[in-house]
Amino acid sequence: MPAETTPWWKNATIYQIYPASFKDSNGDGIGDIPGILSQLDYIQSLGVDAIWLCPMYDSPQYDMGYDISNYEEVYAPYGTMADVEALIAACHERGLRILLDLVINHTSYEHAWFKESRSSKANPKRDWYIWKPPRYDANGQRRPPNNWRSFFSGSAWEWDEVTQEYYLHLFAVQQPDLNWENKATREAIYESAMEFWLRKGIDGFRVDTVNMYSKDPSFRDAQVLDSSIEWQAAPHLFCNGPRIHEYVREMGQILHKYNAMTVGELPHTPQVADVLSYVSAREQQLSMVFQFDIVDLGFSRSQKYDTVPRNWTLPELKQRVRSTQHLMEGTDGWSTAFLENHDQARSVSRWGCTDTPELWARSAKLLAMLVASLSGTLYVYQGQEIGMVNAPAEWPVSEYKDVESINHYKFVRESTADDSVALERAKKALDHLARDHARLPMQWDGTANGGFSSDGAKPWMRVHDNYQLLNVKRQTLDPDSVLSFWRKMLRVRRAYPQVFAQGSFVDTDSEHGSLFVFEKIGDEQRLVVALNFTAERQAVDLETHLGSGSHKILIKNCEAGSLHELQPYEGRVYIVAKQGA
Known part of the structure; x- marks a missing residue:
C-alpha cells in the first residue's frame, strides 16, 4: 500500500490513559485532565502516536465512568469542558492524536434518558431501554425474564417496583442497557455521544462492548453450564446479534464524515471470519477491534475468577497469539496487539517473573518484545512502560475497589457461607487477575504517593508499596531500565513497519x-x-x-x-x- 494512502493508525502505537489514576494536579487524590496535560511531554517522549482516554464524562462512578449520566459533560473531579478542549489542542500541537472512549451499550441509571424511561410505561422514552415483564415459577414466585448472568455476577435483570417490570443490565445494576432496536435511541446516541465530540476535533473512539448492541430477540434462557449457580453466562445470546452489523455500519457512516478511526472492544467472538466481518475495509464498519484471546488466558469459562494463578501453558499462549495474528492473513482487515488495559491485571505479573529485580526487568522487556513484534496497531497501557506489577498479595481484600472484584468476593462469601478455603481461593484469583491492579496510581517518582498526588493527599486508591524503587523518574535516569527499553523498542518498531506492523x-x-x-x-x-x-x-x-x-x-x-x-x-x-x- 503506498505510504500516502496508508491510514496513520496502521503503523501507530496508542497509549491508554486511565484518568483517575494517571496524575492528580490539585491534591484531591483523584487524577484529572490537567494532570494528563502536564505529562504530555512525557507521553510524547515514549514515541507513541496517540492517546486513548478512558471515560471522563459525567458519571456517578459505580463502574469508574463506564456508567455515563451525561455524554456532553465532564466528570467534575476530572476537570471542565475547557480542560478537555485544551487537552485536544495540546495533543494536536504535539502531533499526537486523541481518542475518547465510546460507551453506548448502556448508560448510567442516573442518565436523563433512563429517568424518563423508568418513570412510566407510557413515557415516550420507555422503549429506549430493554424492559420485560416477569416470569412466574410453579409456586407463583416472580422471576426475571431469563437466566442470564451479569458480567458483574448475579442476574442481568433488575426489578423496578414503580413500573412492575425488569430492565436488562449486562453489567452493574446501575448500568441499564440501551435498546438499539429503537431508531430514535440510536439517533440520540449518535448525536450526543459521537458527533458532539467529533465536532470538537477528536480523532476517533475506542468503542466499548461494540458487539452487544444487538441481542437475540427471543431473550431465551442460556444453556446451563454451571448447575451450582442460578444465573448462567449468555454471551452467545447478547453478542453479535442479528442486527449488529447494521448498527455498526450506521456508526461507520458518521465516523467517515470526520475521517475518524475506531477500535472496538469485541469479546466472545472466537471465529476469525466473525471478527473480520467487523474490520474488513470493504465493510466500512470499524478500523480494528480488540480480540481477547490472549488476555483471557487463564480465565475460567463459566466464571472468570473461578481459577488459580498462572493457570496457563506457553503452547496455549502461542495458540492465542496465532489466532489473533491470522486475522490479517490474506484479508483487508486490520488487527491490534496488546497485553494490558484498564480491565486486565499487569502483564509481567501474569506472564513474566517478579521473583527478583533482575528477572522482573528482563521479563518485562521480554513481554515488550513479544507484543511490539506482533502485527496490527500497538496499544500500551499507562505504567506498562515501566513494568508496573500487581498489588501485593498481602493487601487485604478491602483494598480492592472495582465493582467486579467486590461482587465476586461477596458472591463467594454468601454462596459458601464464609467458607475459608473458598474465600482464600477467591482472594488468590483476585490477586492475580483483578481489574484493580491496572488502576493503582501511576508511579512517577519516589516522593509521597509516588508523585501521583501531593504529599498529604489521600489517593482514591492505594499506591503500590514499591513506588520508591519502581517509578518513572528512577527509570528515566537508567539507560537499562524497562522504560528506556520501551522507548527503544518503539523506535525499532516504527523503523520497520513492513515486518513489525504489517508482517x-x-x-x-x-x-x-x-x-x-x-x-x-x-x-x-x-x-x-x-x-x-x-x-x-x-x-x-x-x-x-x-x-x-x-x-x-x-x-x-x-x-x-x-x-x-x-x-x-x-x-x-x-x-x-x-x-x-
Missing part, C-alpha cells in the same frame, strides 16, 4: 513449552523473535531460523550469547534480509 506471523514451534520463537515475514525482510519464558537457560537452534541471509540483532534484553542458548527470560529480535532481496 505475516509464523509460529515456528507451537508445542515447545519453554521457548516462543516466531518469525514475521515482510516483502524484503523478516524478523526472527526468540523468547525464553522460563527462569532456566534453554537450548535453541537460531542458526536454522536465521538461515544464510545477512542478519543483525535489532534489540535484546540482555547480553546475547550464542545462537544455541537463551538465558532466563532472554529475548532477542533479529532482522534478516531475504535472499535475493
